[in-house]
Amino acid sequence: xxxxxxxxxxxxxxxxxxxxxxxxxxxxxxxxxxxxxxxxxxxxxxxxxxxxxxxxxxxxxxxxxxxxxxxxxxxxxxxxxxxxxxxxxxxxxxxxxxxxxxxxxxxxxxxxxxxxxx
Amino acid sequence: xxxxxxxxxxxxxxxxxxxxxxxxxxxxxxxxxxxxxxxxxxxxxxxxxxxxxxxxxxxxxxxxxxxxxxxxxxxxxxxxxxxxxxxxxxxxxxxxxxxxxxxxxxxxxx
Numbered sequence: 001x002x003x004x005x006x007x008x009x010x011x012x013x014x015x016x017x018x019x020x021x022x023x024x025x026x027x028x029x030x031x032x033x034x035x036x037x038x039x040x041x042x043x044x045x046x047x048x049x050x051x052x053x054x055x056x057x058x059x060x061x062x063x064x065x066x067x068x069x070x071x072x073x074x075x076x077x078x079x080x081x082x083x084x085x086x087x088x089x090x091x092x093x094x095x096x097x098x099x100x101x102x103x104x105x106x107x108x109x110x111x112x113x114x115x116x117x118x
Numbered sequence: 119x120x121x122x123x124x125x126x127x128x129x130x131x132x133x134x135x136x137x138x139x140x141x142x143x144x145x146x147x148x149x150x151x152x153x154x155x156x157x158x159x160x161x162x163x164x165x166x167x168x169x170x171x172x173x174x175x176x177x178x179x180x181x182x183x184x185x186x187x188x189x190x191x192x193x194x195x196x197x198x199x200x201x202x203x204x205x206x207x208x209x210x211x212x213x214x215x216x217x218x219x220x221x222x223x224x225x226x227x228x
Contacts, residue, residue, distance in 0.1 A: 004161075033216075042124075042207050042218030043162065056215055091161070104150035104169070104211055109161040 002026065004110035006092050012116045018080035021113045025073070025094030031055075033107060034067055034077050035091040043091055049075060050097055079115075087117045120145040122210045124219025131226055137195040139222045141208035144189065148212040151184060151191045156221075157204045165206075166193070198226045 005024040013019050025032050030051050035043035046065065048056040052072040060067070064083070069075040079086055089112040095105040121144040131137050141151075152167035168175045168182045168191065175182050179198075184191040195202055203226045208219040 040221070042122075042220050044218070045215045048215065106152065106164050106167065107216065109154075109163070111161045 004092055004094055004108055006090075006110035006113055008113055009111060010114050010116075012118065013082055014118050015084055016081040018078065019082055019115060020076050020078045021090050021092075021115075023075045023077070023092030023110060025075075025092070026108055029094035029096055029108075030072075031095050031097030031105075032069055032075050033093040034075070035093065037089045037091055037112070039088070046077070082115075082117045084117050087115055089114050120148060120210055120212070120215070120217040122208060122217045122219045124208050124222060126222060127220065128223045129225070131198050131224070133198060133200060133226055133228050135198055137193075137198055137202070137224055137226075139193045139206055139208070139224075140190060141192070141210070141219050142188075142190040143210040143217075145210070145212055146189065148189075148210045150209075150211045150216075151182070152209045152216070153180075153182060153193050154207045154209065154218075155204045156207065162207060195224075198224075200226050200228055202226050 007022050032049045034046045037043045046060045047067045049069040052069050067077045091112045092110040093107040095107045124141045149170035154162035155165045156162040166180050166182050168184050179196045181194040205221045205223050207221050209216045
């Protein structure tokens with residue numbers, strides 16, 4: 001089966017600019033996750049979707065980050081305006097999901113988007 | 119919320135030796151513990167996972183042990199090979215988000 005797809009793979013922007021990332025999960029996967037991975041750290045969950053609904057966005061900096069999954073398939077993550085500390089790899093992951101949005105199924109990761117904010 | 123600590127942060131081993139990485143977690147409700155391997159510039163990939171109803175799981179040269187009483191779990195890699203060089207992340211989740219440790223950089227020297 002095809003894996004999780006993400007684009008772009010790399011993005012360089014200046015601070016205060018806007019940027020958007022796209023993710024296409026594995027077909028049939030109900031749950032989609034966006035993670036931020038800062039160099040030298042483990043992935044940190046930003047937001048979790050179950051179909052087109054948000055399950056957890058407690059760690060999403062909502063003053064500058066937004067995400068949507070309107071049709072329950074593809075998702076976009078936006079940063080506006082970007083700050084220097086947003087430089088990181090943004091990983092998308094998906095899994096089959098469990099009822100209610102709580103899942104301990106294996107998460108499959110995309111290749112990530114490496115964002116550099118200058 | 120869940121807090122996952124991972125040690126060591128770096129691990130250098132000679133080819134053929136064993137490598138052990140340890141993680142501790144704080145939430146007693148956690149019941150799923152995956153391990154991911156991430157090679158430089160690549161996506162994290164699941165190498166093994168364990169659920170709380172099992173104390174040990176093995177897959178060829180890789181094994182994971184879980185001690186729920188002490189809230190810690192470990193990854194064991196035997197007969198290490200140069201291709202085992204990567205960053206390894208442990209994870210812990212229960213009724214909620216999957217939390218990752220900070221990672222262990224494993225370097226296997228020939």
